[in-house]
Amino acid sequence: MKNMTCLLLAGTAALSLAACGSESAPSQTSDGIVTKITKPVELQFWHSISNPVHAEVLDKLIAQFNDTVGKEKQITVTATFNGSSSDLYSNVIAAIKAETAPDVTLALRPYVADYLQTDLVVDLTPYIQDETVGMPDYEDIFEGLRNGGTTYAKEGTYSLPIHSYSEVLYYNTAFFEENGLTVPATWDELIETSKKIHEITGAPAFGWDNLAGSFMTLVKQYGGRYTDPEGNIYFAEEDSETALKVLNLWKENVGSGIWRTAGEDMFFSGPFANEQIPMYVGDSVEASYIPAKNPELKWSTAPIPQVSDDTAANLSAGHVITALNQSGNPEKAYASYELIKFLTSKEANLAVVTAGTGYLPIRQSVADSEEYKAYVADGHDFLTAAVEQNDRYFYEPAFTNDTTTSSAVTSAVRTMIQEVAENGTDPQTALDNLKQTVGLN
Structure with a gap:
């Protein structure tokens, strides 16, 4: 990983220049972010989900996003399987060097730390806190998991939990x-x-x-x-x-x-x-x-x-989800946030954890929901101990x-x-x- 990191560091200056040459940004909020899309945006989402049951859930969620939030906001997402977590990491590194990085990707937190050696990773903080498009239920995410997105060497929120165990x-x-x-x-x-x-x-x-x-x-x-x-x-x-x-x-x-x-x-x-x-x-x-x-x-x-x-x-461990804005397009950065917000929502998390994937709730509202309680009671009571420890997660x-x-x-x-x-x-x-x-x- 250290050799790949050196390659990332070596390419940072060139990638920054590429971002500076992008189209001019539309009107921005007081936080310097764009929260409206003026023309259709296409997002590439890379993942490492190979379990057939989980992959089917993910495909349905992407289709649901495209038919709802995406349709309303002119966002179309294409999801692509890119091998195991380590294969996905290697492919993202190669894509960053080739200036073809995905807009959103699953990752492990050490991989996000590597991506942060460039200036491509989108800080989600201003979007999460925005009065119009923010996440009023952000603190519903378990604190230990929530903190994982803010405890990188660089100040900001650079990932959100999505698949936890x-x-x-x-x-x-x-x-x-x-x-x-x-x-x-x-x-x-x-x-x-x-x-x-x-x-x-x-x-x-x-x-x-x-x-x-x-x-x-x-x-x-x-x-x-x-x-x-x-x-x-x-x-x-x-x-x-x-x-x-x-x-x-x-x-x-x-x-x-x-x-x-x-x-x-x-x-x-x-x-x-x-x-x-x-x-x-x-x-x-x-x-x-x-x-x-x-x-x-x-x-x-x-x-x-x-x-x-x-x-x-x-x-605690598992996948996090992060956004890479290599084009420097502020509308793509906002669109990526909308996808991340959707895939980490109560509804999406509930769909994942009640499908037999083995993953746990990332939100208190999911753990407290009647749907999840019924799933646990139906032969999955072994999940209870893990969720009971959510206040101890790190x-x-x-x-x-x-x-x-x-x-x-x-x-x-x-x-x-x-x-x-x-x-x-x-x-x-x-x-x-x-x-x-x-x-x-």
Whole structure:
């Protein structure tokens, strides 16, 4: 990603000049934005949705936009599938260099941080706050997800959440009931429960799919700081004591045989479905895979354990949606906002989350709606735990600077946990290795 970022930086000046040469802007509001379209606008929307069920929902939403808001405001949207999330990112990078960037694209937040190395990303703030075309229900979006669009290195709102999921604790309800176990709510309780399970089975009791995510979450829960939008790596310097505490937690519990990493299994949904491990932390979207692997398994989900209410944290992830205005056309920028507003609305979000996509509400109104409650009650109660944690949501910080990127730090953190948990490396040594990898030494 760092090499692609350099290419972006190298092309920024040329792209800025291209924008300056665009047609003159129509009349603007006091915030300097255009909120009316004077002639038809065509938007290119790129996405990475391959799930047939979700793709069908998306196609219907785009058609609905074109028939309603688009028809009223002279906007026509063409949606194009561009491969996986990483493929889509690469294609957007190539399109930016070729000056053929899409007007709106799905992305992951680290990708948006890269796009912000140019001046193409549209700041949605003035549109969201506009009295005429704004989003009066903007604060209906869960705060942790909402903040994700405003916590890049550049001031403004450069993305909105659209497809969200979070981590939950999966547990084998039959095993817990048979052995008189209580679902743990704190890490101290989880460790004690793990010990009891290990005594019963002689095997590891718990795992965590996302090793880097476990580190981010536990650092926050223990009162430390991970990184920030400017790329300050606090856990490796000022808050290293907290980092070492988390590393020792992994070392001790894997070393004693009560925890394990996913290893060659990659994810714990397989070992969990095969009843090889009775509890693990994984993304809420994994719930759709478990029944297919073992229809007879009795299981459920719960909020992930916490250290305390004061430092409660739950990692959230998923697609965000962002606008790139390479043409410099203010009417296209406004049209792009209208599409983003539509695709993140209550109605659109409700359509996505009740179609079996595995994604979660991004809005309180969706979580509270009778339609969603009925969907959850109809065999999807495993989604409840994830939504219950919405006041604890946080996104992985996204940044790109001259030294490193948030993705590179995440990769280094994953390696650090593996060194400690799988190879028994001393935590301080593993942390020193990470510092060297990310350029802190």
